[in-house]
Amino acid sequence: MIDTGSIREHMEVTGSDGGHVGTVDHVEGQRIKLTKTDPEAQGQHHYIHLDSVAGVEDGAVRLNRTAAQAKDEWATDH
Structure with missing residues (x-):
C-alpha cells in the first residue's frame, strides 16, 4: 500500500503511459x-x-493504469 503521507496537494497525477489525469x-x-x-x-x-x-x-503521483483507463474509472460522487 502506498504511503499516503507522500501524496501532497497540487501534485500532478499521471497514468502509466505518462498522460495527465489530474491534480491532487x-x-x-x-x-x-x-x-x-x-x-x-x-x-x-x-x-x-x-x-x-x-x-x-519526481513530484507526481503515478498510476498503475493509463490516463484513459483512470478517467474511465474515476468517481465523481462522495
Whole structure:
C-alpha cells in the first residue's frame, strides 16, 4: 500500500503511459480527491482509489493504469 503521507496537494497525477489525469486536491480516506479546477476535471471533483497508485516519484503521483483507463474509472460522487 502506498504511503499516503507522500501524496501532497497540487501534485500532478499521471497514468502509466505518462498522460495527465489530474491534480491532487487531497487524500480522502482510501481515495485521492482531484481538483475541480484542473482542465481535465470539467468543473467537477473526481476521485481515484489508492489501489490505482503505483507510486510517487519526481513530484507526481503515478498510476498503475493509463490516463484513459483512470478517467474511465474515476468517481465523481462522495
